[in-house]
Amino acid sequence: MDYKKRVEELKDEMIDSIIKVVNIPSVKDENSKEYPYGEDIDKALKKTLEICESLGFKTHYDEEGYYGYAEIGEGEEMLGILGHLDVVPAGEITNWNSDPFNAEIREGKLYGRGTQDDKGPTLAAIYAVKALMDSGVKFNKRIRFIFGTDEENLWGGISKYMDNEEIPTFGFTPDAEFPMIHAEKGLLQAKLVSDVGSDVNLSSGNAFNAVPDKSKYNGKDKGELKKELDKLGFEYEEDEESIYVIGKGAHASQPHNGINAIARLCIALDNIGINSKAIKFIAEVVGEDYNGKNIFGNCEDEPSGKITFNIGMINLDKNMEEVSVDIRIPVTKEKSDIVENIKEKIKDYDLKYEEFDYLDSLYVPKDHELIKTLRKVYEEETELDSTPLVIGGATYARSMDNCVAFGAIFPGQEKVEHQANEYIEVDRLMDVTKIYAKAVYELTR
Numbered sequence: 001m002d003y004k005k006r007v008e009e010l011k012d013e014m015i016d017s018i019i020k021v022v023n024i025p026s027v028k029d030e031n032s033k034e035y036p037y038g039e040d041i042d043k044a045l046k047k048t049l050e051i052c053e054s055l056g057f058k059t060h061y062d063e064e065g066y067y068g069y070a071e072i073g074e075g076e077e078m079l080g081i082l083g084h085l086d087v088v089p090a091g092e093i094t095n096w097n098s099d100p101f102n103a104e105i106r107e108g109k110l111y112g113r114g115t116q117d118d119k120g121p122t123l124a125a126i127y128a129v130k131a132l133m134d135s136g137v138k139f140n141k142r143i144r145f146i147f148g149t150d151e152e153n154l155w156g157g158i159s160k161y162m163d164n165e166e167i168p169t170f171g172f173t174p175d176a177e178f179p180m181i182h183a184e185k186g187l188l189q190a191k192l193v194s195d196v197g198s199d200v201n202l203s204s205g206n207a208f209n210a211v212p213d214k215s216k217y218n219g220k221d222k223g224e225l226k227k228e229l230d231k232l233g234f235e236y237e238e239d240e241e242s243i244y245v246i247g248k249g250a251h252a253s254q255p256h257n258g259i260n261a262i263a264r265l266c267i268a269l270d271n272i273g274i275n276s277k278a279i280k281f282i283a284e285v286v287g288e289d290y291n292g293k294n295i296f297g298n299c300e301d302e303p304s305g306k307i308t309f310n311i312g313m314i315n316l317d318k319n320m321e322e323v324s325v326d327i328r329i330p331v332t333k334e335k336s337d338i339v340e341n342i343k344e345k346i347k348d349y350d351l352k353y354e355e356f357d358y359l360d361s362l363y364v365p366k367d368h369e370l371i372k373t374l375r376k377v378y379e380e381e382t383e384l385d386s387t388p389l390v391i392g393g394a395t396y397a398r399s400m401d402n403c404v405a406f407g408a409i410f411p412g413q414e415k416v417e418h419q420a421n422e423y424i425e426v427d428r429l430m431d432v433t434k435i436y437a438k439a440v441y442e443l444t445r
């Protein structure tokens with residue numbers, strides 16, 4: 001079986017297919033009446049299914065347009081490969097050196113929105129299977145590519161699939177990094193609210209999942225606040241109306257990389273006697289500890305490390321208080337215990353718990369057959385360390401059991417997803433395709 005040679009022969013066709021799909025600007029359209037996430041995402045889905053059909057897969061398009069899938073092989077068991085066809089917006093267009101939706105190759109790199117996240121890797125996996133098919137491989141399991149359409153937002157597409165369709169026995173998603181991610185912490189977002197107002201108006205932060213890099217204050221006692229910030233050694237800026245406490249932005253799954261500007265402002269405001277239950281809670285209980293020790297104790301486990309607790313937003317006025325938090329829960333810990341811990345602490349501050357969003361954790365133990373097989377394939381192909389990774393972020397792998405994220409970014413490779421000039425190196429794309437081919441071969445024995 002010379003599937004690697006076949007991968008090489010399919011190179012031009014594969015790149016051509018990636019370009020066709022990348023050139024469809026499949027950014028979510030909130031205002032679409034006809035399609036769940038807009039006409040362009042639907043076009044990208046249909047185009048991908050059309051490509052799969054031409055390669056010999058059986059395809060299915062969800063009649064409401066939430067997802068599609070392409071299948072080959074025979075048997076009871078099913079290997080699922082979960083990719084997504086939506087992309088984040090191009091952002092500031094002047095930051096791109098070429099049209100993000102007119103992909104082109106320059107110096108061995110294919111540039112365009114979605115080349116790395118996730119159209120390139122998804123099509124690489126499709127062509128990997130095509131190379132096996134052309135090499136006469138018989139699959140003893142079914143292989144189903146499941147195409148999500150809303151990964152960059154609320155995962156509506158893949159959730160519909162999991163509700164409506166056959167769930168694969170096991171699988172992988174080519175939407176993260178190598179060697180593989182076998183544990184993803186539980187992701188809980190909640191609001192801590194009170195209908196008792198506060199002394200001051202305060203509104204800071206843009207998202208649950210970001211460590212706020214700045215927190216603005218334009219209430220009373222600004223002089224005292226400045227003195228207190230100086231005393232604490234907390235950086236700030238000011239203009240005529242306001243004081244801005246300066247932090248450092250980071251993703252909420254890695255709060256140790258940031259400095260929480262809201263926490264710092266609240267600590268200082270509490271010290272000067274500003275009257276607010278929410279501020280008091282943050283100052284006394286949370287402080288600058290992003291592991292929430294005063295709430296959860298030492299909450300950690302071997303596979304996934306410590307819990308993280310991020311204050312993403314705060315909104316206070318004379319009628320209400322609201323603190324928005326993002327919590328990443330170690331994979332072996334129970335969400336209900338975590339929620340109890342929070343409720344127990346906030347009741348002293350007259351705050352109530354309101355859940356906003358929750359994504360269950362993912363954990364596939366290292367002795368699982370899937371992990372063992374993927375590690376062996378990866379080591380044989382790359383001669384690199386295959387120790388599985390743990391993240392606080394979320395991939396499609398957590399939408400079903402026995403699934404991991406597997407590629408397509410190699411260790412040390414530049415991560416360009418969601419950025420201007422997103423690209424995938426053509427040589428690495430070929431490596432990825434060969435790894436996926438071998439992985440699918442091994443997983444369908």
Ligand SMILES: [Zn+2]
Pocket residue numbers: 084117118151175
């Ligand atoms: Zn992605």
